[in-house]
Amino acid sequence: MLSAAPTKVSAMTTTSPQGRTELLRPDGSPVRVLVVDDELSITELLSMALRYEGWQIRSAGDGTGAVQTAREFRPDAVVLDMMLPDMDGLTVLGRLRRELPDVPVLFLTAKDAVEDRIAGLTAGGDDYVTKPFSLEEVVARLRGLIRRSGAADRRSESVLVVGDLTLDEDSHEVSRGGDNIHLTATEFELLRFLMRNPRRVLSKAQILDRVWSYDFGGQANVVELYISYLRRKIDAGREPMIHTRRGAGYLIKPAVS
Amino acid sequence: MLSAAPTKVSAMTTTSPQGRTELLRPDGSPVRVLVVDDELSITELLSMALRYEGWQIRSAGDGTGAVQTAREFRPDAVVLDMMLPDMDGLTVLGRLRRELPDVPVLFLTAKDAVEDRIAGLTAGGDDYVTKPFSLEEVVARLRGLIRRSGAADRRSESVLVVGDLTLDEDSHEVSRGGDNIHLTATEFELLRFLMRNPRRVLSKAQILDRVWSYDFGGQANVVELYISYLRRKIDAGREPMIHTRRGAGYLIKPAVS
DNA sequence: TGTGTTTCTCAGGGGATTCACAGGTTGCGG
DNA sequence: CCGCAACCTGTGAATCCCCTGAGAAACACA
Numbered sequence: 354m355l356s357a358a359p360t361k362v363s364a365m366t367t368t369s370p371q372g373r374t375e376l377l378r379p380d381g382s383p384v385r386v387l388v389v390d391d392e393l394s395i396t397e398l399l400s401m402a403l404r405y406e407g408w409q410i411r412s413a414g415d416g417t418g419a420v421q422t423a424r425e426f427r428p429d430a431v432v433l434d435m436m437l438p439d440m441d442g443l444t445v446l447g448r449l450r451r452e453l454p455d456v457p458v459l460f461l462t463a464k465d466a467v468e469d470r471i472a473g474l475t476a477g478g479d480d481y482v483t484k485p486f487s488l489e490e491v492v493a494r495l496r497g498l499i500r501r502s503g504a505a506d507r508r509s510e511s512v513l514v515v516g517d518l519t520l521d522e523d524s525h526e527v528s529r530g531g532d533n534i535h536l537t538a539t540e541f542e543l544l545r546f547l548m549r550n551p552r553r554v555l556s557k558a559q560i561l562d563r564v565w566s567y568d569f570g571g572q573a574n575v576v577e578l579y580i581s582y583l584r585r586k587i588d589a590g591r592e593p594m595i596h597t598r599r600g601a602g603y604l605i606k607p608a609v610s
Numbered sequence: 611m612l613s614a615a616p617t618k619v620s621a622m623t624t625t626s627p628q629g630r631t632e633l634l635r636p637d638g639s640p641v642r643v644l645v646v647d648d649e650l651s652i653t654e655l656l657s658m659a660l661r662y663e664g665w666q667i668r669s670a671g672d673g674t675g676a677v678q679t680a681r682e683f684r685p686d687a688v689v690l691d692m693m694l695p696d697m698d699g700l701t702v703l704g705r706l707r708r709e710l711p712d713v714p715v716l717f718l719t720a721k722d723a724v725e726d727r728i729a730g731l732t733a734g735g736d737d738y739v740t741k742p743f744s745l746e747e748v749v750a751r752l753r754g755l756i757r758r759s760g761a762a763d764r765r766s767e768s769v770l771v772v773g774d775l776t777l778d779e780d781s782h783e784v785s786r787g788g789d790n791i792h793l794t795a796t797e798f799e800l801l802r803f804l805m806r807n808p809r810r811v812l813s814k815a816q817i818l819d820r821v822w823s824y825d826f827g828g829q830a831n832v833v834e835l836y837i838s839y840l841r842r843k844i845d846a847g848r849e850p851m852i853h854t855r856r857g858a859g860y861l862i863k864p865a866v867s
Numbered sequence: 868t869g870t871g872t873t874t875c876t877c878a879g880g881g882g883a884t885t886c887a888c889a890g891g892t893t894g895c896g897g
Numbered sequence: 898c899c900g901c902a903a904c905c906t907g908t909g910a911a912t913c914c915c916c917t918g919a920g921a922a923a924c925a926c927a
Contacts, residue, residue, distance in 0.1 A: 476745050476819040477658025523810045525855045537884055538857035581906055794873055
């Protein structure tokens with residue numbers, strides 16, 4: 354697979370001091386992501402979240418800016434809103450592809466602009482999420498795209514492990530100590546977020562911002578509720594892995610410790 | 611038979627970490643495919659999908675471009691629209707053959723095209739699909755052509771196996787636990803797509819983009835419908851292999867687990 | 868043209884999921 | 898030991914997602 358990008362992204366992973374695993378390029382430099390959306394609030398939100406992943410971010414507000422930035426920034430992945438002021442999403446895509454033939458693209462589409470020709474978008478291994486999205490979802494899909502685009506020598510796993518608890522991001526399977534556990538979509542996302550930050554306290558606000566869509570306007574205690582659901586399913590009768598830090602938040606860690 | 615192609619493609623396969631098998635040339639370099647069509651949207655779509663297969667793609671928009679590109683790119687296979695602006699499909703074919711005597715060609719034809727002409731052409735081991743096509747179909751045929759052109763020593767399998775379920779891409783035969791199962795064309799394509807991505811959740815959008823023709827504009831719930839048909843045929847009264855991940859998509863996996 | 872097959876739309880039903888609400892429980896400072 | 902704040906969780910309603918039967922339309926083949 355040919356890449357015009359300066360360096361190939363392979364699915365190397367490294368574990369940071371905090372215990373978070375991050376994607377890196379083969380030369381150890383951070384992954385580069387280009388974010389394209391005309392709403393400033395969205396690009397800001399995404400930039401912040403993706404930078405938190407340890408990635409290097411650039412953003413553009415329209416199609417021409419996107420193509421220009423892509424040319425010199427040479428990102429390893431692109432987040433592209435399909436609704437841009439200056440040109441059609443597909444046109445932007447075409448021009449981007451001319452610059453970077455193999456770069457994976459994560460499309461942002463409006464939910465209510467139902468099926469407005471989303472056809473073929475996922476065909477090339479690309480992916481999309483609908484607005485309003487949750488950051489956890491965007492990050493997860495982006496990681497998937499980058500991991501897969503790493504081609505031949507990728508051997509990076511799609512499985513998160515904390516103690517005897519495992520979560521497979523490809524098959525969406527979760528098990529503890531060999532027992533399969535069925536989780537709903539939201540439970541899955543929450544657990545993924547916890548497991549990607551083991552032994553670290555996550556506040557309810559953080560969780561809400563990350564796992565729920567950015568336009569969620571409900572009660573903050575959904576987090577408590579879903580933590581309760583998760584405990585029932587993964588800590589049921591076992592040594593608990595999910596812990597409450599009163600006044601601070603929640604954390605997950607191996608049961609043994 | 612002598613070949614002008616730089617390297618002969620043999621039916622070597624390798625299995626990626628995700629479990630997808632990919633075709634490679636004997637020297638380990640990626641397979642090269644030339645795509646010729648005058649509609650940009652088609653070449654883009656095909657390039658996207660074929661690149662995702664791990665192949666190296668070039669495209670051309672007319673006959674002269676095709677011959678030129680073929681001369682220097684030396685593809686292992688060609689996808690050729692029979693309806694080009696500058697010259698007749700047969701002429702293009704002739705010139706291509708002069709450059710690359712043994713390269714297999716996949717023809718794209720309009721539905722109502724004269725079948726007999728094509729039939730004559732495919733006698734030589736080439737193949738064709740009619741527009742509008744599904745990507746699964748194009749990829750499958752192309753894989754077949756490339757595999758077969760690898761001549762004598764191909765021992766690569768055209769049979770997908772997941773648990774006790776087998777699907778033969780050449781004979782289109784499907785069986786589970788020894789029992790033969792009759793599938794319609796669409797059911798077959800869907801099952802093939804699932805089986806080529808075992809243990810991985812595939813969204814309805816992904817399935818639609820891949821299994822249905824690019825111009826399909828219908829209801830997204832055809833996917834649900836066909837999943838339902840497949841279950842009736844392959845999971846009937848047995849341990850189910852097709853699973854729903856509510857809110858995410860579907861996946862297939864061996865029944866045992 | 869006629870017949871059987873296949874594809875697809877439509878709509879009803881049902882179960883799963885999400886979430887608000889409210890009352891109960893726990894931990895902690897005084 | 899009290900009282901408050903933080904947290905937990907049962908209940909139930911609204912919604913969403915998925916499944917599937919019925920039948921119309923398109924197609925294949927003789």
